[in-house]
Amino acid sequence: MTFTIAIDGPAAAGKGTLSRRIAQTYGYHHLDTGLTYRATAKALLDAGLPLDDEAVAEGMALKVDLSGLDRSVLSAHAIGEAASKIAVMPAVRRALVEAQRAFAEREPGTVIDGRDIGTVVCPDAPVKLYVTAAPEVRARRRYDEILASGKEADFDTIFADVKLRDERDMGRADSPLKPAADAHLLDTSEMSIEAAFEAASVIIDAALKKD
Template sequence: MVADAPVIAVDGPGGSGKGTITQMLARRLGWHLLDSGALYRLTALAAEQQRVAFDDEAGLVRVASSLDVAFEPTPAGEPVKVLLNGKDVTAAIRTETCGDNASKIAVIQPVRDALLQRQRDFQQSPGLVADGRDMGTVVFPNAPVKVFLTASVEERAQRRYRQLKDAGVSVNIDALLEEIRARDERDTNRSAAPLKPAEDAQVIDSTGLSIEEVLDRVMALAGQA
């Protein structure tokens, strides 16, 4: 970790556009990228691969502590490439099941503790764009720029629906809407680092905005980093 390397922390609920914005921002600035949510998904996937139960706290901590993970940049519009033990697991960690499992283990404080330092180690020169749900409140509380990106539940469900349909996945919009609402409820009310804007975060509602419009707003804030 390079303590003086600037950090732009981008938090918000799933489907708010964080992943797309942070990748575009990291490319534009030439900075490193941290997809913190992927770490929880990777822990969930690795636990499943190692047959560690999601109620086995000690086992989950062991899995989280030994993750061999790397992020690789991809062309604009594509999700960041995620490697687990050198294997591309980008698609495997983006399923709804993996996301739901990740949300479940994210409430376990010892697992969060195991992943905290690993996240902070991504802070390297020339700078870091950190994508997550507690980047500005817990992981990088001293980040000079903090953004909380959100959107209506309906908008986020539609975005996820289109994404899955484009990928050839059969999905029910009503079921997807309920899943997102349930996840929001769990993430907002969890005792460990609940999903909320940092006190000094700039809140951006992306409902009805294009990706370019959101990026322009965040880029304007990035000048303060």
């Protein structure tokens, strides 16, 4: 029997950090589904294949190995741009959703984060969390993160990008970003990662007792 924790939310809300912390603490496997789209995009770029051919992109998505996703490599800006182009393709989404569902069967449990986990990928997950924060807070976090890495950043540009990404994620026809009807809302605008983890743990522990 496996136990799945589905975590959704907009960019820079803290769901990735929270997901990794939960997986480490509970001894579960972790999958950032955003990296599956980035891995598909990188494979297309590496092979010199077009990013606007849905059949070609689908073929590559069917081959992606979800166990070897390197965040440090896949976080490159060019890969992110390419991923946003193929992520809107229904055939690519179908292929990757099937792979993500197969990942969710791993024992003893999995923590899967993304944009449509509780609504599409794992609608029967016993724990669904929707992690969010005010757009200004999310932009500030990303801005501080970039500065901390020694790079230059413009807050207004990042803020505009956060709002644009929200519109794109929430407005797309296929698997839009939205909380599942039975998801627990975690607003991290004024929460530390420790406080968010504690709140999530209470929900998870209660569900594990029922399981």
